Amino acid sequence: MSVERIYWRMVKSEPFLELGKRIEAGEREIPIRGLPGSLSAMAVAFVGEQVEGTLLVVTATEERAEELRDDLERVMDQERVGIFPAWGGSAYDGRSPHLDVMGLRLEALDQMQREIGGIVVSPVEALMSFTIPPDLFEMSVQELKVGEEASLDTLIDHLVDIGYERVQQVTGMGQLSVRGGILDVCSFGNDHPLRVEFFGDEIDSIRGFDLGTQRSVEMLDSARILPCREAVLGDTMADVYGECLEKAEKRFGIDLTVLREQFESQRLFDGLEHYLGVLYEAEPCLLDHLSDGYVVVDDPGLVQAEAEDVWERLEVTASRQKARREEAEPLPAEGVLRKPDKVLKRLEGLKRVVHWSLGGAVEEGINFAGTGGQRYEGHLEVLQEDLRKYWQSDYEVVLLCESQGQKARFEELLSEAAPYLTIYVGNLHTGFTFNSTSARVALFNDHEIYNHYRRKRRYRRFKDVTPIKSVSALHTGDFIVHVDHGIGKYEGIEHLRVDGVSRDCLTLSYRGGDRVFVPVDQMDRVQKYASQEGSVPILNKLGTATWERVKERTKKEIFKMAAELVGLYAERKAKSGTSFSKDTSLHNALDASFPFQETRDQMQTIDEVKEDMEHTSPMDRLVCGDVGYGKTEVAVRAAFKAVADGKQVAILAPTTILAQQHYRTFQERMERLPVSVDVLSRFRTKKEQDAVVKRMETGQVDIAVGTHRLLSQDVKFRDLGLLVVDEEHRFGVRHKERLKEFKRLVDVLTLTATPIPRTLHMSLMGARDMSVIRTPPKDRLPITTEVLPFNEERIAEAILREIDRGGQVYFVHNRIQSMPAMVDFLKNLVPQVRFGMGHGKMPERQLEKVMMEFLEGKYDCLISTMIIESGLDIPTVNTLIVNRADRLGLAQLYQLRGRVGRSNLQAYAYLLIPGWKGLSKTAGRRLRAIEEYADLGSGFNISMRDMEIRGTGNLLGEQQHGHIVAIGYDLYCRLLDEAVGQIKGEETDPGIEPDLQVSVSAYISEEYIPDTDLKMQFYQRLGECKRTVEILAIEEELEDRFGKMPESTAALVDTIQVKILARQLKVSALRVGQTMMITLPKERMLTRKEVEELVGKSPLPLQFYLGDQARIEVELEGKGPAARLFCAKNVLQSLV
DSSP states (O other), X not given: OHHHHXXXXXXXXXXXXXXXXXXXXXXSEEEEEOOOTTHHHHHHHHHHHHSSXXXXXXXXXXXXXXXXXXXHHHHSOGGGEEEOOOOOSOTTSSOOOOHHHHHHXXXXXXXXXXXXXXXXXXXXXXXXXXXXXXXXXXXXXXXXXXXXXXXXXXXXXXXXXXXXXXXXXXXXXXXXXXXXXXXXXXXXXXXXXXXXXXXXXXXXXXXEEOTXXXXXXXXXXXXXXXXXXXXXXXXXXXXXHHHHHHHHHHHHTOOXXXXXXXXXXXXXXXXXXXXXXXXXXXXOOGGGXXXXXXXXXXXXXXXXXXHHHHHHHHHHHHHHOOOOTTSOOOXXXXXXXXXXXXXXXXXXXXXXXXXXXXXXXXXXXXXXOOEEOOOOTTOHHHHHHHHHHHHHTTOEXXXXXXXXXXXXXXXHXXXXXXXXXXXXXOOOSSOEEXXXXXXXXXXXXXXXXXXXXXXXXXXXXXXXXOOGGGGGOOOTTOEEEETTTEEEEEEEEXXXXXXXXXXXXXXXXXXGGOEEEXXXXXXXXXXXXXXXXXXXXXXXXXXXXXXXXXXXXXXXXXXXXXXXXXXXXXXXXXXXXXXXXXXXXXXXXXXXXXXXXXXXXXXXHHHHHHHHHHSSSOOEEEEEXXXXXSHHHHHHHHHHHHHHTTOEEEEEOSSHHHXXXXXXXXXXXXXXXXXXXXXXXXXXXXXXXXXXXHHHHTTOOSEEEESGGGGSTTOOOSSEEEEEXXXXXXXXXXXXXXXXXXXXXXXXXXXXXXXXXXXXXXXXXXXXXXXXXXXXXXXXXXXXXXXXXXXXXXXXXXXXXXXXXXXXXXXXXXXXXXXXXXXXXXXHHOTTSOEEEEOTTSOHHHHHHHHHHHHTTSOSEEEEOGGGGGOOOOTTEEEEXXXXXXXXXXXXXXXXXXXXOOSSSOOEEEXXXXXXXXXXXXXXXXXXXXXXXXXXXXXXXXXXXXXXHHHHHHHHOHHXXXXXXXXXXXXXXXXXXXXXXXXXXXXXXXXXXXXXXXXXXXOOOTTTOOOHHHHHHHXXXXXXXXXXXXXXXXXXHHHHHHOSOOHHHHHHHHHHHHHHHHHHTTOXXXXXXXXXXEEOOTTOOOOHHHHHHHHHHOSSOEEEEOSSSOEEEEEOOSSSHHHHHHHHHHHXXXXX
């Protein structure tokens, strides 16, 4: 790797060799200097190579620790670099830290405990925090080997004691599940969750599995299970912990009765990590895990100042705490962190390499004489000059790029420097020059040439995963749609035994108390009814023609709408429009200056848009993507492509605030290019608007951003080439008609934040050009979400915590009438905070003033209505408080939450409710769902259905939305798919559904899969199978996850497979008993040749009855119904 190569070249130079000698000599303190930015990582990596065991590096801040960790991972093996972060958040909020933080800390402790070498970086705040003692950590770790004897029950008890939670199915970190002799456990320190299979008391196999698919992905000989938190062994150490709590009460003069009771009843509860200082008498910290050897202290002056600052902030926070009812009394500062002087004194007693960035002992220190890189702000000519100067001075000149795409762009932009510039993929935080007689290096980074925003790389090895399948999983009480009977209610699974044959059946109830039992092998006839949130369907009555009429009417309407769509699409493709030129170096410069790393989907969308624009027919592309997934950048690149060919661009936004945001974005992105950007909205005076309109008409404005004011008749463009529409569905009918006029003339790009379902996307291919951005931005931190009853102290704490770290807060209160009262309440609660107020009924100018002042940091907290749902993106806003969250829909809550967490800081969302008691069931379920799925990409798991249905309505119109409500979303999509295929002239198979009769017990037994919901998921998945290969995949998965299939489950799988094969053979009926009888449709006559072919293929003799309706009979082999079914399956497979 490029950075490694540079490192190995540099370590042979004089300063590095001298540092190596002094370490070998065992000097107590070695000062080093002249190592700016990422050059210091080279020196730290070198120290790590020289010393035995794990090297600890202490930094002042978390940010510096993460930068150093990132750089070290580029220099040396990533597996050998760990980080021990501070807890993050408040020690008094009663919540355990995020999984990422706990995982990083425990893996760092494990690295130090095992003394496997490498480097652990820790900010001084983390060094001040308490942690698990080394002996207890060693007791907690569980090592497993294949072939070793171990008791499964003892292992489970131990895992529960070290913090693991027993669940039905492992979907996230710190969980374990047991099915027969198979143990699944998700532990830190492993690449994948572990599946341990026992044979009696012996470990038969250890496999890594994938959380999303639950399938095994690797075989292992051994595994190491770490504790999943730093407070462990609640049962084993209960007496010791009790004594420690008593001592803490006496020492601090506080009452910890509530904590003791909580500990006795729950053992390991949420937020326990903040009590480690009183649970462990010895007050252990990271330094206790350190073996003899060197420590690197990165800038001792800053480390000391930061330690004192952390302590000061903690004392202020601790002084604000009050004892809350039913909660443990808050600990004083000394119970939460160690005092700075204690930690610094211990550091001074160790052998140290001290890196001084400023000051320090010069005489005895080693000076590496490096200089820091500079930022070029896009001035390529200055960069080219510097590159040439370094080359002439005999430096090795290196440029590091974040991706292959950036590398290709810079190779073109810096083509003149090609003879002496080496470009690699791989980034460091900062560039530098290193000038030694034996090694001269000048290193540059792409993000320093243009102002790229480097996100922190986050630990996301394991995410909490909810398989997408569970979105449509059936639960008792759900509404369903049966293709033949209509809308009913799912009452559960009932096990029925008829004529000696056992089956699981779905019980569906209809109007008038009628019930239908659907065998699980006919699951494909049933789908979960999905419509927009809050929509309750009317149940159908059995034995009437109502359902067939509704289905037929909807079919006709869908066909009509699809025909119109396909017609418009074909008409547009036949027209000729502007064919834009291919990209040039100016386009590459704009792409290279994008401050973030493009996601895969975003890049694909940009390519699709550019390809459309280069085509002769006019573009009309819809770009769908979640909030903050990078749609605006797609528009930026498309806009510049149009401007580069001398065309004008109009950017149309539904609200003035959004228009202002787009204006700022386009201005910033086009800053270094010869492009004129202006905005036209009601925020401008009449005079200003007239001036902008005049400039647009004369072609002086290249990109005009505005609201529907842009659609006014008086607005004329000299030469419009591209129209970008943001959230088209939010414009009125009159404006939409005006947009249709535009679409006939120019290229149109439409953006929407409402996701469009994949099924619909596929159905509409050939009827609408669509791009879907599904990939969330890289390494964005999940938002910590908490639902809590309205509580003054918690509100004050949330606001002050955000403001203390220099951030801003959104407080959503969706009632305009009572908003002034809420403002007064909050001002009295936290008088030191500056509040602003904004809502949609305010005059436009006043609202803009408030929003702009908030953006400029003149307010700390903005109290507003849902207007912020589509408001400005402000990276400094990282706390959201929503009052009366129980009144909002899931999609609204999800969209609101997307307003925070737009930077690299941990974001918080607090959803306030009046209390849990009066909460309706649906509101409770909705709030629990949004709290559970904190991940940003989880829009595709939670409010997915609600938002997709809304998106479908937005895309296809209000009338179609009514049809979705009438027949359910899934059936609607199926009918739409068929309609589009029919209109486009594709061959559609009417699909004969064979009448299948199988006399065999076929079901998933309670013993095999005890969890009803999980069993239901498998029934649904089996019902959805269309090909044999899908069945085989599920069969493999069942055996992998649950062990060997019992006879009844194997028979179910075979039954579904027989049904699929019967469909492929296009038979009308099939009966499996002692013999198998295959009945063909009346219209199908077998020819002599076909009969001969069938006889030749079959492994068993066939008997043909060629009357009015041809049928084939086969005498089946095997003892018992299940064996004969298996034989029937093999015969059918040979005939297909």
